[in-house]
Structure formats: structure tokens, C-alpha cells
Amino acid sequence: SFMKIRVIGGGLAGSEAAWQIAQFGLPVELYEMRPVRSTPAHVSDHLAELVCSNSLKSNDLLHAPGLLKQEMRILNSLIIRAADTSAVPAGMSLAVDRGAFSNHILKALKALPHVEIIREEIEKIPPDGINIVATGPLTSDSLAESIREFTNSPYLYYYDAISPIVDVDTIDRSIVFAASRYDKGQGDYLNCPMNREEYDRFHRALLTAETHPFKDFEKALFFEGCLPIEELARRGPDTLRFGAMKPVGLTDPRSGKRPYAVVQLRQDNLAASHYNIVGFQTSMRFSEQARVLRMIPGLQNAEFLRYGWIHRNTYLNAPAVLRETYQTKTRPSLFFAGQLSGVEGYVDSAASGLLAGLNAAFLALNLPARVPPPHTAIGALAFYISHADAKHFQPMNITFGLLRSPEIQALKDKRRKKELLVENALRAINEFVNKVAQASRLWRCADGTSALLL
Numbered sequence: 001s002f003m004k005i006r007v008i009g010g011g012l013a014g015s016e017a018a019w020q021i022a023q024f025g026l027p028v029e030l031y032e033m034r035p036v037r038s039t040p041a042h043v044s045d046h047l048a049e050l051v052c053s054n055s056l057k058s059n060d061l062l063h064a065p066g067l068l069k070q071e072m073r074i075l076n077s078l079i080i081r082a083a084d085t086s087a088v089p090a091g092m093s094l095a096v097d098r099g100a101f102s103n104h105i106l107k108a109l110k111a112l113p114h115v116e117i118i119r120e121e122i123e124k125i126p127p128d129g130i131n132i133v134a135t136g137p138l139t140s141d142s143l144a145e146s147i148r149e150f151t152n153s154p155y156l157y158y159y160d161a162i163s164p165i166v167d168v169d170t171i172d173r174s175i176v177f178a179a180s181r182y183d184k185g186q187g188d189y190l191n192c193p194m195n196r197e198e199y200d201r202f203h204r205a206l207l208t209a210e211t212h213p214f215k216d217f218e219k220a221l222f223f224e225g226c227l228p229i230e231e232l233a234r235r236g237p238d239t240l241r242f243g244a245m246k247p248v249g250l251t252d253p254r255s256g257k258r259p260y261a262v263v264q265l266r267q268d269n270l271a272a273s274h275y276n277i278v279g280f281q282t283s284m285r286f287s288e289q290a291r292v293l294r295m296i297p298g299l300q301n302a303e304f305l306r307y308g309w310i311h312r313n314t315y316l317n318a319p320a321v322l323r324e325t326y327q328t329k330t331r332p333s334l335f336f337a338g339q340l341s342g343v344e345g346y347v348d349s350a351a352s353g354l355l356a357g358l359n360a361a362f363l364a365l366n367l368p369a370r371v372p373p374p375h376t377a378i379g380a381l382a383f384y385i386s387h388a389d390a391k392h393f394q395p396m397n398i399t400f401g402l403l404r405s406p407e408i409q410a411l412k413d414k415r416r417k418k419e420l421l422v423e424n425a426l427r428a429i430n431e432f433v434n435k436v437a438q439a440s441r442l443w444r445c446a447d448g449t450s451a452l453l454l
Contacts (some may be wrong), residue, residue: 002026002364003333004129008122010047012079012346013338014134015355018077020357022112024440026364030109033121033140046102047109047117048079054101055348056083056094062418064398068347068377069094070356071429075378078108079350088214125150125334131365132326134338136349137313144314150334151321162344163276164289164308164396166299167401168264169414171275176265176298181249189266190275192298193259194388199241206233206240209288212309228283228310244279263296268390271384271401273409273428274305276394282308295413305399317393318342318385324380326356327368335360342385343373347398350379352385358436367439374404374431376425 007018010032018030032047057065072080086100109115111235125131135143156327158330171190178187194202209230232239241247245261252259268274282289286307318341321328327342328334338349355378359369372379380402388396396402403409403421411417 005132005360005364006031006122006126007130007132007357009132009133009135009139010117010137010337011134011338012048012343013133013136013356015048015109016077016079016130016350016353017134017335017337017357017360018109018115019112020076020283021361022109022114023076024365026360026361027114027116029116029118031118031120031122033119033331034135035050039261041247046106048082048102048105050096050098050101050346052087054095054098055090056096057345058091058092059094061094061422062415064377064402065345066092067350067400067425068381068398069238070374071173071372071378072347072431074359074426075354077121077350077354078105078422079347079353080190082108088179092454096398105416126405130333130335130360132335132337132353132360133340134336134356135340136355137315137339139314139340145338147314147316150331152359162306162308162310162390163278163280164282164293164304165274165306165399166248166270167303167305168267168273168275170301170303171265172298175254177253179250182247189264189278190298191252191259192248192263192265192296193247193250193254194245194263194297195236197261198295198297199235199245199261201411202292203233203237203240205292205295209284209292211283212285213290216425223343227281229280230282230284263299266367268388268401268435271399273401274399277308279307281310284308301450305401306397313395314344315340317390319388319390319393322386323369324371324386325359326352327359327369328364333363339395340395342395343381343397344395348381348397351381351398353380354378362439365440370436373428375421376428376432377403378429380404 005021005028007014007028007030010030018028021028060066061070069080082101082104083096086096087166088097089097089317121140124146151287176190176192178189178190221287232243241261245263247259247262250262263277266278267274289307294302316336323329326335326337335356339353343349343352362369371382374380374383375399381398384396400418400421405421405424408417408420
């Protein structure tokens with residue numbers, strides 16, 4: 001008999017994890033606390049309910065989310081199959097009929113004899129068996145407390161203050177200069193200098209920019225360390241100049257003087273093509289961010305790989321807690337998946353559930369854990385959450401900049417670079433699938449029972 005496998009949380013990550021485990025003919029218990037207990041964001045008791053949007057981003061292979069979906073199709077993903085079957089017209093994006101999407105997932109899981117769906121809240125991390133915790137950004141207070149104890153706080157965050165991320169190739173280096181304050185460090189920051197007139201214009205734009213409306217439970221989580229820049233701008237004309245935009249210790253090489261204000265960009269320590277705008281958490285609408293942030297000198301043609309936002313989110317400081325397999329470093333039979341594990345977005349969450357599910361099955365079968373290489377989209381996400389800088393960790397969704405193929409990433413021709421990254425990734429995913437199938441076949445032969453194989 002196998003170790004008991006529990007998946008806690010019936011969202012996209014949990015549903016995908018349970019599906020992957022059941023493909024090996026292994027029994028799995030899937031726990032979902034709704035409708036026994038609801039959350040401030042959910043409206044139904046459906047598994048894999050889509051909360052903020054029905055769009056799963058681009059299907060185009062030359063966009064990173066499109067590559068991630070294609071890899072998941074190859075890996076027999078339930079979530080992507082459900083999305084493809086319940087798709088509604090949305091150009092190159094994959095948008096779904098929410099009801100049909102959830103129904104497909106519930107029906108598929110119920111049809112598997114090995115999956116038991118249990119409507120019950122789990123208040124503590126179970127002490128025994130193999131457990132995948134995939135309870136999402138609105139994890140219940142008691143379980144969140146149990147996770148915080150396990151991870152030995154402060155490795156659990158209750159809010160998300162995410163700064164926008166810019167594509168390095170679209171930063172105007174004739175204006176922007178590399179330097180650290182007082183010349184300490186190796187010129188770790190890119191600095192966008194502003195004169196008084198530019199600063200005043202930018203400040204006025206922040207005051208009038210349209211923002212996302214907050215739900216009450218999100219509003220309650222604003223606190224001083226995590227205020228949106230537009231909120232800080234409202235506190236007076238100089239608040240930002242003495243905060244995130246302070247120019248002290250910096251000299252603009254073009255003028256030889258200290259700028260009136262400075263916007264700093266910091267390199268993401270893993271993707272050299274990503275720079276985030278330091279201290280620029282914001283609740284401006286995405287279209288407004290594009291307009292206002294391009295007023296920053298040097299960012300007039302910036303392409304944003306991710307916009308900033310602030311909302312309630314419970315997630316681990318993953319690099320301190322997790323391995324690439326989504327197993328915890330201190331207890332290999334405990335996995336975290338979904339937004340809790342430090343990935344952002346629907347498809348990325350499901351991808352983490354897919355990998356956690358596979359590795360939970362391997363663990364139950366006494367097979368070694370496996371992760372696709374970091375030049376695949378699925379592997380790159382797993383690599384990011386386990387290798388990012390724990391001091392500055394922020395949840396992330398897939399972008400091409402995360403794929404670790406240095407020779408290809410060095411290419412200047414953007415389209416060719418993307419084509420090669422995609423080819424490289426899909427070749428590696430197909431090899432990975434073959435290895436997984438081979439491992440499962442070996443297990444089946446040794447065991448004498450039959451498993452549903454990929």
C-alpha cells in the first residue's frame with residue numbers, strides 16, 4: 001500500500017495536481033473547504049473557479065504564456081484541456097466560459113475511481129502522508145498560521161506589493177545611467193534622472209491616474225510599508241522625492257550634478273532581461289501605468305513585462321522554503337503549489353500543480369523526483385521560485401526572460417530569439433514526457449498493476 005496522498009485546495013493548482021497523481025492509478029484525496037467555508041473572493045463552490053478574469057492569456061507560441069500552455073498540453077494537463085474545450089472567441093487569447101470550464105474539471109476528476117473529493121476545511125498541515133498544499137492567496141487563517149509555524153515566519157507574506165517590470169532592451173541607455181548610491185556596490189541600479197519640471201509633471205499625472213477599485217478585504221491590508229505610489233503622491237509634492245525617488249548619493253554623468261529626483265530600476269537576479277521599478281507598487285489601471293510610467297525619462301519606449309499591483313496574497317518566500325520540485329526543503333513529503341508557492345496567474349499556478357502532482361506520485365512510487373530543465377517554461381518557473389534572491393522575492397508569472405538559455409538569450413533579433421527559445425523548450429518537454437512515461441512503465445512492470453500512463 002502507498003503513502004496516503006492529500007491535495008489541499010481545489011483551485012487550479014490542486015485540481016491539476018490531483019489529476020496528475022490519479023494518472024498513475026494512485027489514490028488521492030482532494031480537499032476543498034468551499035461551500036463549508038467560503039472566501040471573500042469566490043462566489044461558487046466550484047472546483048477551479050476563475051475569480052478575477054476568464055482569460056488565460058495568449059495562446060500564441062511566440063508569447064511565453066502560449067509556450068507554457070503548449071508544454072502543459074504535452075504533459076496531459078487537465079486545466080488546459082478544460083480550457084481548450086470551454087474556449088470562447090478572444091482572438092489569440094485563450095478565454096473560457098467559466099461555468100463550462102469548472103464543470104469539465106469536476107466531471108473529469110469525478111470520473112476517476114482513484115480521486116475522492118472531500119468538502120472540508122483542513123486547519124493544519126497534516127503530520128503524516130504526502131501532502132500538497134495548494135490553498136491559494138486567500139488561504140484560511142488557521143491553515144495560514146500552521147504554514148507560518150512550519151516555515152518559521154517571516155517566510156509567509158500577507159500582501160502583494162508588486163512593482164512593474166520592464167524589458168531591458170526597451171530602456172533608453174542614452175538617458176539612464178548605472179550607479180549605486182554613493183558609488184557603493186557595482187553600479188547595481190539603473191537610474192532614470194528627473195529635473196524639477198519632469199518630476200512635477202509626473203507627480204501631477206500620478207494624482208489624476210485612474211486606479212483599480214479595491215475590495216474591502218484588500219483595502220484593510222494596506223499598511224505603511226506597502227503604500228501605492230499614487231497614495232504617497234497624495235501626501236504632498238515631495239513625499240516621493242524623499243522616498244522611492246530620492247536622488248541622494250547619485251550623480252547624473254551627463255550633467256555632473258545630482259538630479260532633482262531619480263527612479264531606480266533593479267535587475268531581477270535571475271533574468272538579466274528583467275528590471276523592476278524599485279518601490280513602485282501601484283494600484284493604477286494597467287493602461288494608466290503604461291501612460292504614466294512612460295513619462296519617466298529613459299522609459300518613454302518601455303515595454304512592460306508585468307504591471308504593478310497590490311492585493312491580499314498569501315505566499316511563501318519560496319527560495320527559502322522550496323526545492324525546484326515544489327517539495328519543502330525540510331520535509332520532502334510536503335509540497336506547496338499554486339500562488340502559495342510564489343507563481344502568479346492561473347496557468348502558472350496550474351503548471352506548478354502539475355509538477356507538484358507528478359513529483360508527489362513519484363515519491364509515492366519510490367521513484368526519483370523529476371523537473372523539466374530550466375530552458376522550458378515549466379522548468380523556468382520552478383527554477384525561479386527556488387533560486388531567486390530570498391531578500392527581494394516577488395511572485396512571478398512566466399516570461400521569456402526567465403528561460404535559461406544564455407546563448408539564445410544573447411541574440412539581438414527578438415523574433416528569432418523567441419522562435420529558438422520555443423523550439424528548445426518543446427524539444428526538452430517531449431524528452432521529459434518520454435522519461436516520465438518510461439519511469440511509470442518500469443514501475444508498472446515491477447508492480448504488476450496497471451496505471452493510466454501519459
